[in-house]
Every structure is written in structure tokens, then in C-alpha cells.
Amino acid sequence: MTLENCTLRLAANDEVAVATRDLTAGTVLAAEAGPGLEVRANVPRGHKIALADVPAGTSVHKYGQSIGRALTTIRRGDHVHTHNLGMDQVQQDYAFGTSRITPQAPAGERPTFKGYRRANGKVGTRNYVGILTSVNCSASTARMIADQFRGAALDAFPNVDGVFALTHGSGCGMVLGSSGAEVLVRTLRGYAHHPNFAGLLVLGLGCEMLQTERFLDADTSAGFIERLTIQDSGGVRATVKAGVALIQKMLPAINELERETVDVSELVLGLNCGGSDGYSGITANPALGVASDLLVAYGGTSVLAETPEVFGAEHLLTRRAVAPEVGQRLLDQLAWWQDYATTGGGSLDNNPSPGNKAGGLTTILEKSLGAVAKAGQAELSGVYGYAEPITNRGLVFMDTPGYDPVSVTGIVAGGANVVCFTTGRGSVFGCKPVPSIKLGTNTELYNRMPEDLDVNCGVIVDGDATVQEVGEQIFARILAVASGEQTVSEELDLGQEEFVPWQLGTVT
Known part of the structure; x- marks a missing residue:
């Protein structure tokens, strides 16, 4: 075995390389040039091995950036992980707009997909009926209604992708007008307006603080909208009966809706990663970055998120900002998160999970440097608060937690009509009403969980494909899925329980 076929050094000045096998x-x-390397301790694949001696207290680099500080002296050939690598309080250079790149569309015919053009001009990639709850008190009733449309109930309506309930744990006991309440209102409004819904039943209890008029208006994408409250409808059983009847009345007309050819620029792509490992920043994330840049080049929109998971790599994004105020807004969000974490008794370096660490990631700095690769090279055109409507074209950022269901809920509320989700440990995730394309970072994972992953990006580290080639494959899959091809998550009917609005603020 040689150093070159067992490890990957990602930048010339890196003191560590990533093991590509145990x-x-x-x-x-x-080594092809210079002295060989004796492995001083077992190094699992995806983990880091030292290529040089590193004195205690010295920064350790990967991707050409600091990922931490040596807790003890690290010797060449050592396994580098939590036992000898800790956080590094690096002073970043927050230059604004110094590394702006505008991706150029390839020559040739522009890509298209088959989507549902709604009356308000938005384009959906799916044709769902949603039952949207205003308050947790109506959650069980909403599920009872949705359950009546399982199995053969929709066989006569092949163009209806499904009927499902979106329930949550709030809607009352809150301070209306507070930041927490407004986050929930924005989230529900974003889903009520989402173009993947052709029909909506909005269901409340009746006495809750969050009344439906706060998040539902005439400018929704859904052509069929009904409202019910349990108290006014005569209780749970009567509401279930009434809700089923209202949806049954919608179904024939919704089934008549047809996909039409639309330009690729109508896509809004959500970028998320979960269960990351040491390969995430080498395979799936940069390949997704290629696909993201292609979409941006054609005039589409791509949404990076998970604010705690860009900490330590934010300077790479501010340099891509189209204006100083865009870069500053990202820094302001990170400052909020640092205060938020401290108030809660933690720090942003708490973020790498046990699974992340088992997969080879040591600090949030390392995790973030790999995570931002999902955003490719495009300039950063806007920064949004959680669940805010996304109006910019190009690459944008949305402030969300790193917790996957909460993060993607915000991205979908903002308008994403396709999501790509990278994973190195094997996240099982869906996000109705939007298809989620799952990208595995390594071949071992893909072979172990083949029914839970759509694309194997591990072929990059295997040497069977380049990042560019896999990125183009992902882009083609995005177009196919936007046109109706099912993802593995959709085949498993995942995504209803993953609707998790971010809960903030006072509960009274």
C-alpha cells in the first residue's frame, strides 16, 4: 500500500490527510516521493492521519484551513481526532466580496423540467393535498382525516401525489408578535403558499392564539383551499367527516392538473447535510456544489442553511457576498448563535454529534469547512431569516439550526421545491411536500443502505468518477425528480413527521 492510494491530502500545507481505508x-x-509513513495507531477510514509532526498548541490544517489546535504533541503517523485535537479560536479575515464568482451556463440547449404552473406563477414539482394545522390541539384530528386517504383511496386519482397532515407542537400559549410567534407564522405561511400543494385544508381548534387568518391569504399557490375548526364543526368525529368530504370534493379537479415544460430557472434547491462523516467534504458536498453552481448558472436558486454548521467557514462565504450588507448579515446571525449557545450552557463546538465523530469529524471547524462545499463557488446573493420567502435568484443563505428536520422545514417554507440531502452515516429523511434526494458520501454506506440513498457519491473517493462527473449526475437527477421521478424517501412515504418548525420564545 502507498500513501497516495490510502489517503487524501486536500491542500498542500495540510498537516493531515484523510484515510480512504482502515x-x-x-x-x-x-510514498511516491520522499519518505514513507509508518502508521502509529489504528486509523479508521474517513479519519485523519498526521503527515507531519505538530507541536502542542499549534493549529492543524485540512482544506488549507485550521480545523483545530493540537492538545498534545502530534507525531507523524498518529491518528488525529478528539484525543489530541481541540478547538482553535482563529481570527478570520472577514473581507466582503473579494472572491465573487458568477458561474457560467454550459453551451447548448437550456435544461427544462416538467412542473405544475400554479395560478400565482410559482412552479411546483409535486401535486399534493395538505392538511395544515394552526395549533397542536388539531393535530390528531388532522391525522385522522389524512388516514382516510391511505391505501387504495387515491387509486382513482393518479395525478394526486397524496394527502397528508402537517402537524406541530405549538400555536397557542405563545406571545403573539414575539420573535418566536413570528417564526411559526412565517413557517405556516410558507407552507400554505408552497407550490407543491394543489389543495389545502387548514384545520384549527377554534380558540387558539394563532388564528388561521394570520398565515393564510388569497395569494397561495393552492387552487383549492378550505378551512375548518373543530369547535365550530361539532367535535372531532364531525370534523373528520367534514374534512374528508371537502378533500374528496377537491380531488377530481386536482387530478386534472397536468405537468408542463418549464425552464430550469424555476427550481429552488434546498441544500442540507445530516449524519456527516470525514468523506462529506470530499465527495457528496463538493459534488452537490457542482450541481448547485450549474443551477445558479442557469438562473435558478440554491439555498444553503444550517448556521451553526458554517461557523469557522463563514469567512469563505463573506468573501463571496455580492454586497457588504449581505456578508454582514451572515456575521450578525453567527454572533446571535454564539450568544444563543452560550446562554444555553454550551458552545457552537458542541455541534459535531457522536455519529459525526465516529465518522471522523473532530471539531465544528472541520465539519463547517466540509459543509459549505455544498454551496459550490457561486457568489452569495442574499441572506434570509428562518422561513422567510426567498426572492433572490442565485445562491442564498437561510438562518436555520443544524438539526435537520427544523432546518429543512425552514428551507421548504422559504420556497424550495427540491431538496438534496447529503449523509455519511445514513440519515433517513424526507420532507413532504418536497422531494428529498439523498446523497451518500461513501460506497460502504451506499451498499449497506441501498434503499435509503439515491446517489452514491463514494465513487469519487473510490477513483471511479470525478467530483465534476458526480455533480453533473446529481444535476440530472434533480431535473428528473422535479419532473416526477420518485426518490427513495418518497417510495418509503417519509416526510410527514419531519415537519418541525423552529420553536423559539416564551411559552405561557
Whole structure:
């Protein structure tokens, strides 16, 4: 075995490389140039091995950036992980707009997809009926209504993708007008306006603080909208009966809606990663970045999120900002998050999960540097608050937590009509009403969970494809899925329980 076919060094000045296979202590890796490397401790694949001695207290680099500080002296050939690598309080250079790149569309015919053009001009990639609840008190009733449309109930309506309930744990006991309440209102409004809904039944209890008129108006994408409250309808059983009847009345007309050819620029792509590992920043994330840049080049929109997971890499994004105020807004959000984490008794370096660490990620700095690769190279055109409507074209950022269901709920509320979700540990995730394309970072994972992943990006580290080639494959899959091809998450009917609005603020 050679150093070159067992490890990946990502930048010339990096003191560490990523193991591409399990390395056993005592193994000597020959080098094409220079001395070989003796492995001093077992290094699992995806983890880091030291290529040089690093004195205690010195920064350790990966991707050409600091990922932490040596807790003890690290010797060449050591396994580099939580036992000898800790956080590094690096002073970043927050230059604005110094590295702006505008991706150029390839020559040739513009891509298109088959979507549903709604009356308000938005384009959907699915044709769902949603039951949207204003308050947790109506959650069980909403599920009872949705359950009546399982199995063979929709066989006569092949163009209806499904009927499902979106329930949540709030809607009352809140301070209306507060930041927490407004986050929920924005989220529900975003879903009520989402173009993947052809029909909506909005269901409340009746006495809740969050009345439906706060988030539902005439400018929704859904052509068929009904409202019910349990108290006015005569209780749970009567409401279920009434709700089923209202949806049954919608179905024939919704089934008549047809897909039409639309330009690729109508796509709004949500970018998310979960269960990341040491390969995430090498395979799936940069490949998704290629697909994101292609979409942006054609005039579409791509949404990066998960604010705690850009901490330590934010300077790379501010340099891509189209204006200083765009970069500053990102920094302001990060400052809020640092205060938020401290108030809660933690820090942003709490973020790498046990699964992340088992997969080879050590600090939030390392995780973030790999995570931002999902955003490719395009300039940053806007920064949005959680669940705010996305109006910019190009690459934008949305402030969300790193917790996947909460993050993607905000992205979808903002208008994403396709989501790409990268994972190295094997996240099982869906996000109705939007299809979620799951991208595995390594071949071992893809072979172990083939029914839960759409694309194997592990072929990059296997040497069977380039990042560019896999990125183009992902872009083609995005177009196919936007046109109606089912993802593995949709085949498993995932995504109803993953509607999790971010809960903030006082509960009274």
C-alpha cells in the first residue's frame, strides 16, 4: 500500500490527510516521493492521519484551513481526532466580496423540467393535498382525516401525489408578535403558499392564539383551499367527516392538473447535510456544489442553511457576498448563535454529534469547512431569516439550526421545491411536500443502505468518477425528480413527521 492510494491530502500545507481505508498500526505506507509513513495507531477510514509532526498548541490544517489546535504533541503517523485535537479560536479575515464568482451556463440547449404552473406563477414539482394545522390541539384530528386517504383511496386519482397532515407542537400559549410567534407564522405561511400543494385544508381548534387568518391569504399557490375548526364543526368525529368530504370534493379537479415544460430557472434547491462523516467534504458536498453552481448558472436558486454548521467557514462565504450588507448579515446571525449557545450552557463546538465523530469529524471547524462545499463557488446573493420567502435568484443563505428536520422545514417554507440531502452515516429523511434526494458520501454506506440513498457519491473517493462527473449526475437527477421521478424517501412515504418548525420564545 502507498500513501497516495490510502489517503487524501486536500491542500498542500495540510498537516493531515484523510484515510480512504482502515489503516492498521505498524503498517508502513510507501510514498511516491520522499519518505514513507509508518502508521502509529489504528486509523479508521474517513479519519485523519498526521503527515507531519505538530507541536502542542499549534493549529492543524485540512482544506488549507485550521480545523483545530493540537492538545498534545502530534507525531507523524498518529491518528488525529478528539484525543489530541481541540478547538482553535482563529481570527478570520472577514473581507466582503473579494472572491465573487458568477458561474457560467454550459453551451447548448437550456435544461427544462416538467412542473405544475400554479395560478400565482410559482412552479411546483409535486401535486399534493395538505392538511395544515394552526395549533397542536388539531393535530390528531388532522391525522385522522389524512388516514382516510391511505391505501387504495387515491387509486382513482393518479395525478394526486397524496394527502397528508402537517402537524406541530405549538400555536397557542405563545406571545403573539414575539420573535418566536413570528417564526411559526412565517413557517405556516410558507407552507400554505408552497407550490407543491394543489389543495389545502387548514384545520384549527377554534380558540387558539394563532388564528388561521394570520398565515393564510388569497395569494397561495393552492387552487383549492378550505378551512375548518373543530369547535365550530361539532367535535372531532364531525370534523373528520367534514374534512374528508371537502378533500374528496377537491380531488377530481386536482387530478386534472397536468405537468408542463418549464425552464430550469424555476427550481429552488434546498441544500442540507445530516449524519456527516470525514468523506462529506470530499465527495457528496463538493459534488452537490457542482450541481448547485450549474443551477445558479442557469438562473435558478440554491439555498444553503444550517448556521451553526458554517461557523469557522463563514469567512469563505463573506468573501463571496455580492454586497457588504449581505456578508454582514451572515456575521450578525453567527454572533446571535454564539450568544444563543452560550446562554444555553454550551458552545457552537458542541455541534459535531457522536455519529459525526465516529465518522471522523473532530471539531465544528472541520465539519463547517466540509459543509459549505455544498454551496459550490457561486457568489452569495442574499441572506434570509428562518422561513422567510426567498426572492433572490442565485445562491442564498437561510438562518436555520443544524438539526435537520427544523432546518429543512425552514428551507421548504422559504420556497424550495427540491431538496438534496447529503449523509455519511445514513440519515433517513424526507420532507413532504418536497422531494428529498439523498446523497451518500461513501460506497460502504451506499451498499449497506441501498434503499435509503439515491446517489452514491463514494465513487469519487473510490477513483471511479470525478467530483465534476458526480455533480453533473446529481444535476440530472434533480431535473428528473422535479419532473416526477420518485426518490427513495418518497417510495418509503417519509416526510410527514419531519415537519418541525423552529420553536423559539416564551411559552405561557
